[in-house]
Amino acid sequence: xxxxxxxxxxxxxxxxxxxxxxxxxxxxxxxxxxxxxxxxxxxxxxxxxxxxxxxxxxxxxxxxxxxxxxxxxxxxxxxxxxxxxxxxxxxxxxxxxxxxxxxxx
Numbered sequence: 001x002x003x004x005x006x007x008x009x010x011x012x013x014x015x016x017x018x019x020x021x022x023x024x025x026x027x028x029x030x031x032x033x034x035x036x037x038x039x040x041x042x043x044x045x046x047x048x049x050x051x052x053x054x055x056x057x058x059x060x061x062x063x064x065x066x067x068x069x070x071x072x073x074x075x076x077x078x079x080x081x082x083x084x085x086x087x088x089x090x091x092x093x094x095x096x097x098x099x100x101x102x103x104x105x
Contacts, residue, residue, distance in 0.1 A: 028078060036078060078097035 027039045031053075039052035064079040065072040075082035 030078070031055055
């Protein structure tokens, strides 16, 4: 063997590295149990069949979702029990003080 490499090191050096697993999209559908299934589809560069189904049971309690957000949109289309909350309180709590406003210490 040349330059002190063992057989395993030389075979590992020749193998091309697999591309990183990158999610392309997720397909969600209603499940027989009243819940939902999710299938993860990856980009073509990563040779892997879709992962899934990931099966989620039906929800008994409504999920709180932000009005107008992605989860609100999905909950409506997938008939997921949900409670719409307004984000005004959270936005106000996290907002930076306006120019010229004093901040109490």
